[in-house]
Amino acid sequence: MVSVAVLGAAGGIGQPLSLLMKLNANVTKLNLYDIVNVPGVAADISHIATNAEVKSFLGSGELAAAVTGIDLAIIPAGVPRKPGMTRDDLFKINAGIVKTLVEAIAASSPRAFIAIISNPVNSTVPIAAEVLKAKGVFDPRRLFGVTTLDVVRASRFVRDLRPGVDAAALRVPVIGGHSGTTIVPLLSLASTPIDLSEAEVKELTHRIQFGGDEVVKAKDGAGSATLSMAHAGARFADSLIRAINGETVVEPTFIALAADPEGAEEIRALGAGELDFFAVPVELGPEGVKRIAPLGGQPSAFEREAVAVAAKALDTNIATGAAFVTGA
Numbered sequence: 001m002v003s004v005a006v007l008g009a010a011g012g013i014g015q016p017l018s019l020l021m022k023l024n025a026n027v028t029k030l031n032l033y034d035i036v037n038v039p040g041v042a043a044d045i046s047h048i049a050t051n052a053e054v055k056s057f058l059g060s061g062e063l064a065a066a067v068t069g070i071d072l073a074i075i076p077a078g079v080p081r082k083p084g085m086t087r088d089d090l091f092k093i094n095a096g097i098v099k100t101l102v103e104a105i106a107a108s109s110p111r112a113f114i115a116i117i118s119n120p121v122n123s124t125v126p127i128a129a130e131v132l133k134a135k136g137v138f139d140p141r142r143l144f145g146v147t148t149l150d151v152v153r154a155s156r157f158v159r160d161l162r163p164g165v166d167a168a169a170l171r172v173p174v175i176g177g178h179s180g181t182t183i184v185p186l187l188s189l190a191s192t193p194i195d196l197s198e199a200e201v202k203e204l205t206h207r208i209q210f211g212g213d214e215v216v217k218a219k220d221g222a223g224s225a226t227l228s229m230a231h232a233g234a235r236f237a238d239s240l241i242r243a244i245n246g247e248t249v250v251e252p253t254f255i256a257l258a259a260d261p262e263g264a265e266e267i268r269a270l271g272a273g274e275l276d277f278f279a280v281p282v283e284l285g286p287e288g289v290k291r292i293a294p295l296g297g298q299p300s301a302f303e304r305e306a307v308a309v310a311a312k313a314l315d316t317n318i319a320t321g322a323a324f325v326t327g328a
């Protein structure tokens with residue numbers, strides 16, 4: 001019995017994500033918010049014969065109502081990339097959008113889980129944290145950057161190389177952040193051992209890090225990943241919902257490491273150092289982050305090097321996000 005709001009529900013991700021949330025049997029209330037087109041999306045989805053009650057909220061005047069009484073807010077609001085752009089190029093527009101939306105959640109549903117899809121995730125999550133801190137309601141266990149698409153791609157791309165692998169069952173921990181070289185797949189610690197040459201590990205790692213670019217290029221100006229992202233977002237939301245309902249679920253996600261200082265020690269020693277945020281496999285529970293799950297082995301030398309590269313870029317991305325709110 002979970003109440004969910006999708007903010008940016010009329011967009012390329014928002015529409016299929018809202019559809020998938022309507023099909024989730026544990027969702028009882030589904031609030032769809034956008035600044036355009038959302039009444040039509042909500043009317044359409046509301047006819048699907050599941051028990052979730054769908055409501056439309058259009059424009060900033062209805063934002064507070066959209067995020068009142070919710071357990072989970074999923075945020076895919078904001079502009080996507082065009083060819084030639086990096087995720088950081090989206091900061092100018094998306095930083096302000098995420099700040100406004102999180103301010104509204106902080107005021108109306110301060111204990112809601114917040115799952116941020118809007119890019120650049122490495123900076124929008126720190127923005128959200130600073131907004132929540134300023135309002136005195138920050139609980140690091142309840143704020144998540146959605147990096148599930150990297151995990152989904154890792155499983156699928158392994159199968160492209162090894163057709164015997166079950167892409168749906170294979171889990172590769174992906175840590176770090178969500179852009180280019182900040183994405184660090186730990187192929188050596190996959191749920192089923194994969195026999196890969198050094199060259200294959202390099203090639204696969206690069207493909208997972210830059211998988212988003214493949215879609216941006218193929219869409220040729222019409223945006224970035226939407227359908228695979230809606231699937232990934234719905235999978236992550238379902239993990240949170242199952243956790244709210246008392247199940248223990250493990251998912252990698254970009255979180256404030258303050259959510260579990262003790263559990264963070266392994267990742268800090270691996271190269272995250274003093275960073276405030278990092279994507280790590282997280283054990284989820286009714287209060288959000290239950291603990292940072294152990295990696296379950298020693299990453300390879302190649303992976304440790306990749307973590308060092310990721311940490312450097314993340315440091316800047318995190319500082320840029322925090323400064324947007326604190327002005328520091």
Ligand SMILES: NC(=O)C1=CN([C@@H]2O[C@H](COP(=O)(O)OP(=O)(O)OC[C@H]3O[C@@H](n4cnc5c(N)ncnc54)[C@H](O)[C@@H]3O)[C@@H](O)[C@H]2O)C=CC1
Binds near residue numbers: 009036076149
């Ligand atoms: N975390 C991840 O793995 C991924 C993140 N993304 C990011 O997700 C975001 C959305 O992508 P798309 O759905 O393709 O874009 P889109 O442009 O199709 O949809 C965005 C929606 O946000 C709405 N919006 C804009 N300003 C808003 C505001 N102030 N309040 C509420 N809604 C607002 C727009 O009206 C639009 O309906 C982009 O920033 C993109 O980079 C995309 C793919 C993967």
Ligand SMILES: O=C([O-])CC(=O)C(=O)O
Binds near residue numbers: 087
């Ligand atoms: O590439 C983009 O801009 C969208 C995204 O985050 C992804 O597909 O991983």
